[in-house]
Amino acid sequence: MSFLRRKDKKRKTPWRTAESQWDEQDAKSQWDEQYSRRLCAEIREFNINIGTRDRREMERVMANLLVLGPAKAGKSAFINSVLSISSGRRLRTADSADYEFGTVTTKYSIYGGDGEVDNIQLHDTPGLMEQEGQGFNSENFIPLIDGHIEDGYEFQRERGINESDPNYRPNSTRRDKINCVVFVVDVSTLKTLTDNYTQQIRALQNVLVDKGIPQVLLLTKCDKLSKHARKNTANIFRSKRIEKYVKYAGSKFGIQQSYIHPIVNYGENPDGLDEKVNIPILLALRQMVYFAGDYLENQVQVERSTPENTTG
Ligand SMILES: Nc1nc2c(ncn2[C@@H]2O[C@H](COP(=O)(O)OP(=O)(O)OP(=O)(O)O)[C@@H](O)[C@H]2O)c(=O)[nH]1
Ligand SMILES: [Mg+2]
Secondary structure: OHHHHOOOOEOOOOOOOOOOOOOHHHHHOOOOHHHHHHHHHHHHOOEEEOOOOOOOOEEEOOEEEEEEOEOOOOHHHHHHHHHHHHHOOOOOOOOOOOOOOOOOOOEOEEEEOOOOOOOEEEEEOOOEOOOOOOEOOHHHHHHHHOOOEOOOOEOOOOOOOOOOOOOEOOOOOOOOOOOEEEEEEEHHHHHHOOHHHHHHHHHHHHHHHHHOOOEEEEEEOHHHHOHHHHHOHHHHHOEHHHHHHHHHHHHHHOOOHHHEEEOOOOOOOOOOOOHHHHHHHHHHHHHHHHHHHHHHHHHHHHHHHOHHHOOO
């Protein structure tokens, strides 16, 4: 892994290109407010066909994004960043802090649904932790993605949710279910992330593969890894070190590189918004919404062919 320690050099052209994830327009766009607005509009206006091939019936995607990852990875900070971009001002709705022990988030909380991008819901969870019985309880994973857990559920260390819990939702609908999972990893800890975490994440990924639910990976705190990204977030796709870490994360988690998004979250200082910070976050969010839409469109077709399976 010595390549991960090499000096951070800046490329003349971005390493992410139109061939890998970006469209032609992305590759040509100036990183300005107009581009940030265009990305918001593409996210907000993304439609899927819930009719048939012959009688199309378009519906706006409501993306239900489940955010998972190690404690302190920046999950809640990502949610606050998205909510801030959507509302046009800095918000700190989800609890996010530099907390030495345990996980700051202890409850399952659902955010979103208004502002510039009003078609996404972000589902915040407690962080994964090394010790069993702490943080995210993986027994809750399947009930969560199947939409059986209501907003506000306090995670229990010793047991997963069961049907007698007040936050248990017996009959979930398509609107309650998760349609894309977002794994969040702090890029500055990627190299030292223990096998315990990698295995926990891999186990969750296997469930998603079985269910056909799409997943993406966010690499947060790129400002800590690259001085170029720290100086100007627009350099995130020009930093050779970040490029290498994206490749490394791809092999560590078995995820295609174009599904891995390096970002810098808005931090604890209350400064305003900056489109150079917004753009990598919006590029990631756009892919999540597209993936959620593809999955939903597919689900609608499956439900149509088996009408008795509309609830779960
Ligand atoms: N420099 C930097 N700090 C970040 C970034 N993202 C998050 N942080 C900081 O990292 C710390 C942890 O962030 P949280 O958002 O609370 O992390 P979390 O994954 O929600 O943590 P738990 O809820 O405890 O699992 C906070 O102090 C954040 O301000 C980033 O991109 N860059
Ligand atoms: Mg949190």
